[in-house]
Amino acid sequence: MSIEDYKLIEHLHVAVRRSFDKAGLCDAPQGVRDNLEILLRKLGQIRAFENESSPRRIGIFGPPNRGKSTLLNELLGAKILTTSPIPMTRTVIEAHSVPQASLEAPWHVEVIDDDDFIRPFEHSSAEEVAATVQQYGSHRNGASEVRKIIVRSAFGESKLMKQNGILIDTPGAEVAFSQADGDRSEDTRRAVEMLKEVHVVLFCVRADQVGSESERAFYQHHMRLLDPINIVNFKDTSTDEPMLLRETVKNYGFKRDRIHLVSSRDAQKATNKKEKEASGVPSLEDAILRELARLTPHDGFFSCMNDFGSVLKNQAQANVDLLPEKVHLNRFIRAAESIGSRESEIAVERIKHIISSYQ
Ligand SMILES: Nc1nc2c(ncn2[C@@H]2O[C@H](COP(=O)(O)OP(=O)(O)O)[C@@H](O)[C@H]2O)c(=O)[nH]1
Numbered sequence: 197m198s199i200e201d202y203k204l205i206e207h208l209h210v211a212v213r214r215s216f217d218k219a220g221l222c223d224a225p226q227g228v229r230d231n232l233e234i235l236l237r238k239l240g241q242i243r244a245f246e247n248e249s250s251p252r253r254i255g256i257f258g259p260p261n262r263g264k265s266t267l268l269n270e271l272l273g274a275k276i277l278t279t280s281p282i283p284m285t286r287t288v289i290e291a292h293s294v295p296q297a298s299l300e301a302p303w304h305v306e307v308i309d310d311d312d313f314i315r316p317f318e319h320s321s322a323e324e325v326a327a328t329v330q331q332y333g334s335h336r337n338g339a340s341e342v343r344k345i346i347v348r349s350a351f352g353e354s355k356l357m358k359q360n361g362i363l364i365d366t367p368g369a370e371v372a373f374s375q376a377d378g379d380r381s382e383d384t385r386r387a388v389e390m391l392k393e394v395h396v397v398l399f400c401v402r403a404d405q406v407g408s409e410s411e412r413a414f415y416q417h418h419m420r421l422l423d424p425i426n427i428v429n430f431k432d433t434s435t436d437e438p439m440l441l442r443e444t445v446k447n448y449g450f451k452r453d454r455i456h457l458v459s460s461r462d463a464q465k466a467t468n469k470k471e472k473e474a475s476g477v478p479s480l481e482d483a484i485l486r487e488l489a490r491l492t493p494h495d496g497f498f499s500c501m502n503d504f505g506s507v508l509k510n511q512a513q514a515n516v517d518l519l520p521e522k523v524h525l526n527r528f529i530r531a532a533e534s535i536g537s538r539e540s541e542i543a544v545e546r547i548k549h550i551i552s553s554y555q
């Protein structure tokens with residue numbers, strides 16, 4: 197990241213932090229504090245990337261049997277993850293995209309034990325990879341447990357993998373989350389740690405099982421502040437999509453514009469482009485791509501500045517003063533002005549207008 201880009205993000209980050217602190221002091225509504233916290237997390241992530249090619253981690257979470265692995269296979273363009281009605285163990289599976297030239301065989305798999313012992317495999321087909329993943333991902337491996345499996349390939353069929361994505365399947369993590377909050381076992385600790393490292397969070401529920409108590413608690417405790425893309429899978433089991441949308445909003449408190457209705461099974465069965473589109477998976481894929489773009493300094497700056505502006509605007513209307521000190525405001529506005537594009541002009545105009553509404 198260039199120094200200018202870094203400053204851009206840093207100045208905005210500091211301003212949002214000042215607002216967040218103020219919101220805590222004046223007891224602003226929880227939703228306002230949540231939105232500011234989400235912004236802080238995002239800006240922190242953007243600052244933490246070393247450069248454009250640093251990998252972006254995309255993780256899927258949710259109870260067993262939500263079709264998570266089926267969906268990821270679709271997004272990967274290769275059937276390498278085990279899908280079954282019987283839940284797997286807690287092995288995490290990561291798919292990394294690497295240039296074909298750096299591989300000895302089309303597929304490289306590493307099976308990593310709890311004690312960090314690594315077992316490497318070279319495979320020539322997705323079927324062979326699937327067999328290895330199935331074998332090591334679904335049971336204990338002698339005395340120690342398989343902690344993680346990493347699959348490296350070019351993933352030429354996958355749009356997401358081309359953007360330096362790392363796709364993470366988390367079978368069994370949800371079992372850890374469902375334990376009582378006070379009881380932070382090793383499993384829970386590990387799963388929560390993993391969540392912190394994920395840049396784009398996908399939360400997956402099922403159209404035919406909306407709103408169980410444990411799932412709602414899971415969302416509230418561990419997902420909400422990560423601002424996930426919420427996936428309602430199994431939409432093939434529903435005939436009334438508007439009703440399904442309303443139900444998920446009501447049950448989980450999802451933001452409406454963060455919901456995607458999909459059927460990973462229909463995507464899998466699709467034989468042409470039209471059927472694929474109808475499954476909802478391609479539009480989910482586009483949404484994830486947009487989210488990845490927002491992790492770059494420029495797009496990230498504007499999207500966070502706009503969100504910040506919306507928070508400030510709402511609070512001005514509610515007569516709550518969350519405005520950071522002038523010096524902090526001026527720093528990121530000056531940085532934005534120095535970009536000198538039409539986009540930056542519009543964004544700056546908007547934020548100045550919002551700020552003036554406080555006086
Ligand atoms: N009807 C329907 N079944 C699905 C869909 N996606 C997955 N399944 C089935 O649901 C079961 C669990 O899928 P899996 O991907 O292993 O779920 P996971 O445990 O969340 O990873 C499998 O038998 C899948 O074939 C879907 O969109 N619709």
Ligand SMILES: [Mg+2]
Nearest residue numbers: 264265278367
């Ligand atoms: Mg699975």
